[in-house]
Amino acid sequence: xxxxxxxxxxxxxxxxxxxxxxxxxxxxxxxxxxxxxxxxxxxxxxxxxxxxxxxxxxxxxxxxxxxxxxxxxxxxxxxxxxxxxxxxxxxxxxxxxxxxxxxxxxxxxxxxxxxxxxxxxxxxxxxxxxxxxxxxxxxxxxxxxxxxxxxxxxxxxxxxxxxxxxxxxxxxxxxxxxxxxxxxxxxxxxxxxxxxxxxxxxxxxxxxxxxxxxxxxxxxxxxxxxxxxxxxxxxxxxxxxxxxxxxxxxxxxxxxxxxxxxxxxxxxxxxxxxxxxxxxxxxxxxxxxxxxxxxxxxxxxxxxxxxxxxxxxx
Ligand SMILES: NC(=O)CC[C@H](N)C(=O)O
Numbered sequence: 001x002x003x004x005x006x007x008x009x010x011x012x013x014x015x016x017x018x019x020x021x022x023x024x025x026x027x028x029x030x031x032x033x034x035x036x037x038x039x040x041x042x043x044x045x046x047x048x049x050x051x052x053x054x055x056x057x058x059x060x061x062x063x064x065x066x067x068x069x070x071x072x073x074x075x076x077x078x079x080x081x082x083x084x085x086x087x088x089x090x091x092x093x094x095x096x097x098x099x100x101x102x103x104x105x106x107x108x109x110x111x112x113x114x115x116x117x118x119x120x121x122x123x124x125x126x127x128x129x130x131x132x133x134x135x136x137x138x139x140x141x142x143x144x145x146x147x148x149x150x151x152x153x154x155x156x157x158x159x160x161x162x163x164x165x166x167x168x169x170x171x172x173x174x175x176x177x178x179x180x181x182x183x184x185x186x187x188x189x190x191x192x193x194x195x196x197x198x199x200x201x202x203x204x205x206x207x208x209x210x211x212x213x214x215x216x217x218x219x220x221x222x223x224x225x226x227x228x229x230x231x232x233x234x235x236x237x238x239x240x241x242x243x244x245x246x247x248x249x250x251x252x253x254x255x256x257x258x259x260x261x262x263x264x265x266x267x268x269x270x271x272x273x274x275x276x277x278x279x280x281x282x283x284x285x286x287x288x289x290x291x292x293x294x295x296x297x298x299x300x301x302x303x304x305x306x307x308x309x310x311x312x313x314x
Pocket of ligand 1: 070
């Protein structure tokens with residue numbers, strides 16, 4: 001199957017958009033609260049766009065490897081839903097945007113019943129880590145890793161041990177969130193074991209090509225177009241995509257929905273996973289972040305492409 005007209009059109013203009021967006025990186029900051037992330041190159045910017053026929057357009061720093069961080073939360077949510085079902089999962093995490101920062105503890109004490117607002121903020125994702133099936137933290141993490149490998153079609157995907165250790169050694173805030181959840185009875189397992197699973201899945205290392213492939217499975221309702229295999233039940237893809245629209249870009253999700261209009265999830269290492277439903281999986285990386293924790297240049301690049309190709313779902 002030859003390149004579609006739209007893919008050709010994207011290929012023709014993507015470099016120009018990317019170089020324009022790259023200039024914005026100077027206005028942001030690389031995350032350094034996880035010390036190991038602080039070394040990332042601020043000006044890096046890459047994008048990979050993959051269609052159902054296996055054609056891809058890539059531009060910029062596409063071979064740059066980074067850790068998934070919060071992007072992993074979309075897929076641990078899906079795995080928890082596959083392991084436990086909706087009723088169980090949503091008895092422990094809510095379905096609403098919090099409007100606060102991703103690592104906030106504010107509402108946990110203010111709003112009854114003290115469950116995290118949604119599975120994409122840190123508190124919610126830590127609870128989700130505790131719901132993954134497995135005899136111990138090692139087995140839980142290995143199940144998550146093999147799920148990520150399956151979705152990305154990359155069996156070399158692995159954890160970055162330095163980033164994991166760096167986060168684990170400095171995560172005082174996430175630790176306090178987790179102990180608070182334990183005290184509330186929302187977490188029932190050993191807190192350190194749960195946090196180990198959470199830090200390890202955040203530290204899985206990936207490229208924007210891998211992200212595009214994972215996004216394409218979501219764009220295709222849970223089916224891997226390369227093999228025709230249904231990897232995720234359609235209902236759980238629907239739930240994940242809805243959370244991506246309402247909470248995926250933290251407390252900038254409303255603005256992103258207006259400016260770009262696609263389901264997306266970002267991470268503090270500068271990655272963004274997004275998709276044009278039914279058509280493309282997209283992975284972006286640009287480590288320089290705006291104050292809300294999203295890639296400055298990455299968001300700008302997606303705004304330009306969405307406008308040029310009329311991708312907004314709304
Ligand atoms: N926003 C993020 O990407 C946060 C993930 C990071 N591991 C943390 O817990 O702080």
